[in-house]
Amino acid sequence: MSDSDRPGEIIPDGHAGAIVMSDGQPQSHVNLADPEDLGFEYIALMATVICAYAVRWGPPRTFTHVGGAGLTLPRWVQHRWPGTPQIVLEPDAVLTELVRRDLPLPRGHRIRVRPVDGQAGMRSLTDHSASVVVMDAYAGGRVPAELATSAWWADVARVLVADGLLLANLADEPARSWTGRVIAGVVASGLTEVDLIGTHDVLKGRRFGNLVLVARRPDVLAADDLARALAQGSLPAGVRSVSTAAGGTSKPGRHAAYTAPFNDEDARASPQPPDLGRWRVR
Numbered sequence: 001m002s003d004s005d006r007p008g009e010i011i012p013d014g015h016a017g018a019i020v021m022s023d024g025q026p027q028s029h030v031n032l033a034d035p036e037d038l039g040f041e042y043i044a045l046m047a048t049v050i051c052a053y054a055v056r057w058g059p060p061r062t063f064t065h066v067g068g069a070g071l072t073l074p075r076w077v078q079h080r081w082p083g084t085p086q087i088v089l090e091p092d093a094v095l096t097e098l099v100r101r102d103l104p105l106p107r108g109h110r111i112r113v114r115p116v117d118g119q120a121g122m123r124s125l126t127d128h129s130a131s132v133v134v135m136d137a138y139a140g141g142r143v144p145a146e147l148a149t150s151a152w153w154a155d156v157a158r159v160l161v162a163d164g165l166l167l168a169n170l171a172d173e174p175a176r177s178w179t180g181r182v183i184a185g186v187v188a189s190g191l192t193e194v195d196l197i198g199t200h201d202v203l204k205g206r207r208f209g210n211l212v213l214v215a216r217r218p219d220v221l222a223a224d225d226l227a228r229a230l231a232q233g234s235l236p237a238g239v240r241s242v243s244t245a246a247g248g249t250s251k252p253g254r255h256a257a258y259t260a261p262f263n264d265e266d267a268r269a270s271p272q273p274p275d276l277g278r279w280r281v282r
Contacts, residue, residue, distance in 0.1 A: 008020065008021060008022045008092065008094065008095035008098055008099075009021045009098075010070075010098065010099070010102050010103065013029065013039075016031050016033055016034065016037070017029050017030055017031035017032075017037060017039060018030055018031075018070075018102075018103065019039075020069050020070035020095075020099060020103075022069060022092065022095055022138075023138070023139060023140045023141060024140075024141070025138065025140070025141040025273070026040075027069035027070060027138065028040075028043075028069040028070025028071070028072045029043075029070070029072060030070040030071070030072055030075070030099075030103045032103060032104075035075045035076050035078070035079035035106075036076065036079065038072060038073075038076060039072065040072075040210075041199060041210070041235055041237075042169050042198070042210040042211075042212055043072055043073055043076075043136075044233070044235060045197050045198070045212050045230075045233075045235065045237055046073060046134065046167050046169070046212055047073070047076055048229050048230060048233050048235075048237075049165070049167060049197065049212065049214055049221075049226060049229065050077075050132060050165075050167070051229065052221065052225050052226060052228075052229035053132070053165050053220075053221055055225075056220075056221055056225065057131075057163060057220075059080075059081045059084070060077075060081070060084065060131035060132045060165075061084075061085075061131045061161075062084070062085045062086070062087075062129060062130050062131050062132075063077055063084065063085070063086040063087070063130065063131065063132050063133075063134065064086075064087045064088075064089070064122075064125065064129070064130040064132070064133045064134070064159060065086065065087070065088040065089065065133075065134045065136070066089050066118040066121070066122070066133070066134065066135040066136065066137045066147070067088075067089070067090060067118070067135065067136040067137035067138065068088040068089070068090030068092075068095075068096060068099075068113055069090070069095065069099070069136075070099055070103060071088065071099060071103075071105065071111065071113070073134060073136070074086050074088060074109075074111045075105065075106065075111075078105075078106055078108075078109045078110075078111065079106075082108060083108065083109075083110055084110065085110045085112075086109075086110060086111045086112065087112050087114065087121075087125070087130075088111060088112065088113045088114065089114055089116055089117070089118050089121030089122065089137075090113055090114070090115065091115060091116060091117040091118075092115075093115040096113050096115065118135070118137050118144075118146075118147050118152075119146055119147070119152065119155075122152075122155045122156060122159060123155060125159045126159075127158055127159065128158075128159070128160070128161045128162070128164075129159055129161075130159050130160055130161065130164060131160075131161055131163075131164050131165070132164065132165045132166075132167065133156050133159060133160055133164070133165075133166050133167070134167045134168075135147065135156070135166070135167070135168040135169065136168075136169040138171075139269075141171075141272070141273045142171070142269040142270045142271070142272060142273070143169075143170065143171065143269060143270040144269055145262070145267040145268050145269045146264075146267060148178075148181070148182050148185065148262045148267050148268070148269070148270070149185060149261070149262045149263055149264055149267045150184075150185035150188050150189065150261040150262065150263060151263070151264060152185070153185045153186045153188070153189040153191070153261075154188070154189045156189065156191075157189035157190050157191055160191075162217065163216075163217070163220050164216065164217075164220070165214070165215075165216050165220065165221065166186070166191055166213070166214070166215040166216065167212055167213070167214060168182075168186075168212070168213040168215070169210055169212060170182060170210065170211050170212070170213055170270065171208070171209065171210050171211075171270050171271070171273060172208070172209075172211065172270060172271055173208055173271050174205035174206065174207065174208065175205070176205070176211075177259075178268065178270055178271060179196070179211065179213075180259050181259055181260065181261055181262050182213070182261075182262070183213070183242055184259055184260055184261035185261030185262055186213065186215045187242075188261055190217060191215035191216055191217060192217065192218065193215065193216050193217065193218055193220065193221075193223075194213065194214070194215045194241075194242040195213075195214045195215075195223050195226055195239050195240065195241050195242065196211045196212070196213055196214075196239070196240045196242065197211065197212045197214060197226060197230060197237060197238065197239045197240075198210065198211040198212060198237060198238070199235065199236060199237050199238075200236055200237065200238055203237075203238050203240055208271070208273060208274055214226060223239060223241045226239045227239050
């Protein structure tokens with residue numbers, strides 16, 4: 001059985017939480033007793049950015065999540081700002097039913113899970129309907145190619161409010177050539193202020209890993225605000241800004257230059273992750 005054929009499962013972590021597995025890959029960590037226990041580093045970094053955004057604009061009014069799995073971040077949002085309307089686009093209805101049964105959502109939530117893929121689900125949303133869009137969608141451990149194109153990012157930008165925020169969980173090799181093309185598409189959509197945040201070893205290109213792309217229109221959230229929020233957190237994380245000024249040079253990292261966006265004809269999924277428990281060090 002290939003990883004893509006494996007059914008979802010929930011595995012107790014030996015402490016107070018559980019790991020939600022899908023396609024043979026760990027997708028979420030859920031602690032029903034403590035929604036602030038986010039488990040994965042990149043989820044904690046996303047939460048830090050959302051808090052920085054809330055300081056500037058107040059609690060986000062609406063969320064759209066592309067990818068659901070264990071619904072870890074929607075649970076955290078519900079804990080922080082009870083009753084916040086949230087839409088989750090998660091095509092794996094069997095996994096969602098498993099999560100609802102074994103890891104039930106809190107009372108009073110307004111989390112609506114739609115059993116559709118990201119493309120179809122985003123197309124169905126009205127203009128300017130989301131304060132925050134969170135993209136954390138993987139299939140077989142990879143971001144699907146159709147969620148990396150300039151057309152996809154244009155649709156995301158359409159759904160965001162003018163002062164909205166995009167967060168995307170990206171996974172790439174140290175050279176980050178795939179990430180560079182993703183950034184090009186995001187910038188072309190009009191979300192011209194872009195930063196990458198992550199742990200220092202991933203930012204420095206020492207290993208395969210996750211980076212959180214933070215994108216927005218001008219004057220929504222300053223890179224300095226992100227840096228201060230990260231400095232106050234418990235994770236050893238940093239921020240790399242991507243300059244999009246006219247005539248400037250944009251680099252998502254020291255290994256990869258800003259380049260042309262993916263289109264529908266040449267789009268690629270994110271690189272294959274290494275085996276669990278192994279790192280690629282350079």
